Amino acid sequence: MSRTMAEVNRLLKKTAGLINDDTASPFQGEFRVGVDLGTADIQTIVLDADGNPLAGFMDWANVVRDGVVVDFFGASQIVREQVRRASAKLGIHIGRVSTSFPPGTDSRISTNVIEAAGLEVAGVIDEPSSVAKLLQLDHAAVVDIGGGTTGTAIIEQGQVVCSRDDATGGRHITLALAGHFGIPYEEAEEMKRTSNDLALCRLATPVIAKMADIVHGHIAGRKVPAIYLTGGSCALPGFLEVFAAEFPDVEVVLPSHPLYLTPLAIASYSDVLQAREVRAG
Numbered sequence: 679m680s681r682t683m684a685e686v687n688r689l690l691k692k693t694a695g696l697i698n699d700d701t702a703s704p705f706q707g708e709f710r711v712g713v714d715l716g717t718a719d720i721q722t723i724v725l726d727a728d729g730n731p732l733a734g735f736m737d738w739a740n741v742v743r744d745g746v747v748v749d750f751f752g753a754s755q756i757v758r759e760q761v762r763r764a765s766a767k768l769g770i771h772i773g774r775v776s777t778s779f780p781p782g783t784d785s786r787i788s789t790n791v792i793e794a795a796g797l798e799v800a801g802v803i804d805e806p807s808s809v810a811k812l813l814q815l816d817h818a819a820v821v822d823i824g825g826g827t828t829g830t831a832i833i834e835q836g837q838v839v840c841s842r843d844d845a846t847g848g849r850h851i852t853l854a855l856a857g858h859f860g861i862p863y864e865e866a867e868e869m870k871r872t873s874n875d876l877a878l879c880r881l882a883t884p885v886i887a888k889m890a891d892i893v894h895g896h897i898a899g900r901k902v903p904a905i906y907l908t909g910g911s912c913a914l915p916g917f918l919e920v921f922a923a924e925f926p927d928v929e930v931v932l933p934s935h936p937l938y939l940t941p942l943a944i945a946s947y948s949d950v951l952q953a954r955e956v957r958a959g
């Protein structure tokens with residue numbers, strides 16, 4: 679791996695600091711844009727030509743379920759607004775964006791949303807491949823634990839050779855917390871995302887163990903030297919320790935802000951540099 683995790687963590691930290699910050703910071707130069715349409719949230723990230731984050735917008739959303747856009751209009755409205763805010767912040771015109779899809783789903787689900795938002799699709803890539811490219815992985819597994827599912831993609835010689843996805847994600851952690859405390863789902867979700875109390879992780883341990891079981895099933899019979907985690911659910915304080923204990927013989931790597939890794943990777947993947955296009959055209 680030639681790009682160090684420290685370098686990616688620096689980009690993730692920068693992204694985290696920019697999220698939903700509308701402060702004007704006019705930008706001149708080449709840039710690229712990625713949009714991640716997830717089941718739990720939608721994110722738009724703008725990078726400069728060297729891959730440094732310039733702007734990032736995120737909204738919690740309930741517009742995609744099981745890879746299907748259940749609220750097509752809602753999703754495209756969110757994308758349109760995020761792109762509008764990014765354009766206003768940077769003083770640029772964004773006409774094209776890259777997007778992604780979970781492996782095994784139809785990429786048109788995402789591209790239709792992008793087009794309905796009045797944007798052109800600059801590129802489309804499956805999510806684990808984008809992460810594998812950003813991290814320059816050669817032989818490893820990318821495990822994405824998002825809102826609804828745990829997905830594993832096996833990378834060999836830099837390519838996804840197999841990928842699987844099963845229900846159990848952050849939603850199930852929230853349900854366990856809501857049940858334990860006898861509080862509404864939304865309240866448990868907010869507590870989970872904002873608390874640093876390791877007691878929450880102890881309560882979530884059976885769900886995390888289930889996620890690890892799913893991943894064991896996904897990688898069964900294959901040699902996997904390392905697991906790279908992505909997806910917001912891995913951000914739960916204590917998550918890494920519980921999850922990694924289930925894989926004593928595998929290096930388990932957690933990025934500093936796993937919620938932003940996939941969107942950052944999607945934006946980095948885009949090789950369309952928009953300012954250059956304008957000059958060339």
Ligand SMILES: Nc1ncnc2c1ncn2[C@@H]1O[C@H](COP(=O)(O)OP(=O)(O)OP(=O)(O)O)[C@@H](O)[C@H]1O
Pocket residue numbers: 715716717718719720822823824825826827847848849867870871872908909910911912913914915936937
């Ligand atoms: N700090 C945090 N601690 C624990 N969980 C978190 C934290 N931040 C976000 N999450 C959880 O991460 C999940 C969203 O992650 P992510 O954005 O990777 O999912 P997604 O891409 O929208 O979903 P999917 O990959 O299933 O389509 C939600 O369940 C959310 O509760």
Ligand SMILES: [Mg+2]
Pocket residue numbers: 716717805822824909940
């Ligand atoms: Mg996702």
